[in-house]
Amino acid sequence: MIVDLHNHTPLCNHAKGTLAEYIEAAITQETAYFGISDHAPMDFDPRYRMRFDQMQTYERHVKEAKEHYHDKIDILLGYEVDYLQGHMDSRVLKADVDYLIGSVHFLGLWGFDNPEFIDQYEKRDIDTVYRDYFASIQALANSGLFDVVGHLDLIKVFGYRSKTDVKLLAKDAIKAIKKADMVIELSAAGYRKPVKEAYPSDDLLTLIAEADIPITFASDAHHPKQVGFKTQELEDKAKSFGYHKCATFRSRTREMIKF
Numbered sequence: 001m002i003v004d005l006h007n008h009t010p011l012c013n014h015a016k017g018t019l020a021e022y023i024e025a026a027i028t029q030e031t032a033y034f035g036i037s038d039h040a041p042m043d044f045d046p047r048y049r050m051r052f053d054q055m056q057t058y059e060r061h062v063k064e065a066k067e068h069y070h071d072k073i074d075i076l077l078g079y080e081v082d083y084l085q086g087h088m089d090s091r092v093l094k095a096d097v098d099y100l101i102g103s104v105h106f107l108g109l110w111g112f113d114n115p116e117f118i119d120q121y122e123k124r125d126i127d128t129v130y131r132d133y134f135a136s137i138q139a140l141a142n143s144g145l146f147d148v149v150g151h152l153d154l155i156k157v158f159g160y161r162s163k164t165d166v167k168l169l170a171k172d173a174i175k176a177i178k179k180a181d182m183v184i185e186l187s188a189a190g191y192r193k194p195v196k197e198a199y200p201s202d203d204l205l206t207l208i209a210e211a212d213i214p215i216t217f218a219s220d221a222h223h224p225k226q227v228g229f230k231t232q233e234l235e236d237k238a239k240s241f242g243y244h245k246c247a248t249f250r251s252r253t254r255e256m257i258k259f
């Protein structure tokens with residue numbers, strides 16, 4: 001795909017391969033804008049992310065790669081940041097990067113996308129889980145801290161669906177995203193998970209397209225082999241919803257690229 005803004009590195013402790021391997025995979029895919037957005041450090045859940053004292057190294061390595069590959073591909077620097085009340089850190093939020101992806105991976109202390117804690121889906125009321133999740137996405141948008149919303153409907157990752165129409169549950173969050181002038185990523189990561197479909201769902205994409213919210217594309221690769229996986233599907237899907245341009249960023253400023 002032409003733009004792919006969400007990719008990880010081994011610094012987060014749960015991705016494989018080297019930065020060069022990710023970038024070379026993207027070059028093979030003929031990606032024009034390739035964004036590295038590894039999990040930002042946080043004083044919570046430190047196992048699955050880089051440490052604060054690794055930020056400098058991370059940023060330097062990506063900037064060096066940008067130089068090294070500049071005649072083949074445009075490398076962008078970002079972070080994927082957890083929207084989690086009380087745990088967001090100004091060192092990350094003020095980092096000198098091209099963009100920040102805001103993601104919700106926790107409801108309270110529950111890491112709901114971690115297979116270790118999947119039993120909670122049976123213990124809780126599923127509509128309440130969905131309501132809490134989208135309330136958190138709405139707060140993420142209202143915070144004004146981020147450029148892109150990561151995997152908008154990640155809460156479906158294990159295939160647990162709300163009883164209430166998800167469009168009703170997500171509509172206020174989508175309104176807030178529009179008001180905040182943020183971008184929503186079309187992510188291939190869901191194809192690799194039990195839910196076996198893209199984030200967001202076609203139902204939500206209908207609302208997103210109606211609201212004319214800009215989109216971008218995301219492999220969310222945690223292995224070089226995942227770079228560009230199902231990219232053609234994502235671009236075709238976006239076109240079928242009336243999109244012809246997608247977003248990329250330079251120093252927190254959005255640019256729209258035809259795809």
Ligand SMILES: [Zn+2]
Pocket residue numbers: 008012014039222
């Ligand atoms: Zn990850």
Ligand SMILES: [Zn+2]
Pocket residue numbers: 080103105150151
């Ligand atoms: Zn994520």
